[in-house]
Amino acid sequence: MAAIQYYDVILKPLITEKSMNEMSDKKYTFLVHPEANKTQIKEAVEKMFDGAKVKSVNTISQDGKTKRRGATYGKTARTKKAIVALTEDSKEIQIFEGL
Template sequence: MAKLNYYDVILKPVVTEKSMSSMGEKRYTFLVHPEANKTQIKDAVEKMFDGTKVKSVNTMNVLGKKKRRGMVVGKTAKTKKAVVSLTDDSKDIELFESL
């Protein structure tokens, strides 16, 4: 496994109805690098967003879906998602404020 910098760990936020409803409870969902572990995700969130303190990180591996184009069958890429819970005294993430 190559050494990941904190800006390589978080790829993009996941914007769905379920993830937007959990933002009131200070839970944010991100698409992360497939080889990143929970401590790397925690450090990346605390360094990228000032004033945030991470309480817990839950990760899930999402398998690729089967896709078919004519007779050719293939799969989409597998991904990894992380649900980051912030402490009560932590600041909100400004990235989601405008959504």
């Protein structure tokens, strides 16, 4: 597979009740590329959002669920979440403003 570029790493932000509560602690949750590592996620956040300085990255990988349609079985796509904590002197991420 080709190398993952920083703009391919972050797919979309995850908006849940828990992630909204963690935003007060400067922790943001994103859905990321399943093969991206923590270093790539950190680099992507710092390049995409001006003034963001990443303190730590925690990742959660989930395998696809087994689904059934009639007699055939299949799997949904695997996903990966990243919880990104910013430093105290970092700017907040503007995509989450006003939510």
